[in-house]
Amino acid sequence: MVNHNKPTVAIFGGSFDPPHKGHQQIVEKAAEVLEIEKLLVVPAYLNPFKTSTLADASLRLSWCHTLFDGIKKVEVTAYEINEGKSTATSQSVKHFNQTYHVKYLIVGSDNLATLTQWHEFEWLNEHIIWVIATRENTHLETKMLTNWILLPIDVPISSTQIREKKDLQLIDKKIEKSVKNILEGQHPMTIEERIANIVKLLDEKKAEEIEVFNLDKADYIAKRVVIANSLNGKHTLALFDHLKKEIKLQGDTMIASDATDEWAVADLGDILIHIMIPEYRQRYSLEVFLSELVESQKNRNSDPA
Structure with missing residues (x-):
């Protein structure tokens, strides 16, 4: 049974490989419009649906701290990275439920196609409200979701284009040099x-x-x-x-x-x-x-x- 006397939070997880302006807009808007006391940004050590990442875990964590630490209500946590392995979202929700009431789980609309394949999807579907970050006029298949709300954004939310095309237009200036070094195969840090x-x-x-x-x-x-x-x-x-x-x-x-x-x-x-x-x-x-x-x-x- 969930103790609703605990602080209410939302979780926004992902590879953040790299984090970009779409992620920033999601974090800023979610922190503003959701009825929460805290938004937990949870970079993954390794996405369960992937076999590798462009940048190593500590660098992706550092990027997230750089971009999100100054946003009110937002906390970047190293929980999944410290696990040192792929961590199911349900495990993270249960972990944070020990301290908080995890009410919302933020996902990009591109995740909808694979949500039912997530570990313990039925448990998640019963215990959280899905927050779907998406651009306007995007068709969404949501029949499998029990409770969900939209978080409209106007920036692409996939990091794939950045990695494949080495396109830095959506990368914040604060981490642009570091991301560029990674894309060009240089050591991530001086x-x-x-x-x-x-x-x-x-x-x-x-x-x-x-x-x-x-x-x-x-x-x-x-x-x-x-x-x-x-x-x-x-x-x-x-x-x-x-x-x-x-x-x-x-x-x-x-x-x-x-x-x-x-x-x-x-x-x-x-x-x-x-x-x-x-x-x-x-x-x-x-x-x-x-x-x-x-x-x-x-x-x-x-x-x-």
């Missing part, structure tokens, strides 16, 4: 964006004294080195495991790695990451060596001879 993400991942798991060394102009095996303290040996391995999992989601690969309780090293090719207990960091003084390396390169570059 090295500075990757470093910022690594620092964020370490910081959110309580790593201490995080330092980043820029070695672009030094004669060294990597362009950046990140050094961080763990609290203890168990924490070293926990930080390393968290980092390994999350950077894989963003499309990075550890070329090599080695982890013990005292010291963990991750080699991403152009980035080296060291996680150490404080005693080891003090003993080996890596930052002293790296600082001297940077300084010596500066001196060579400034030497008029």
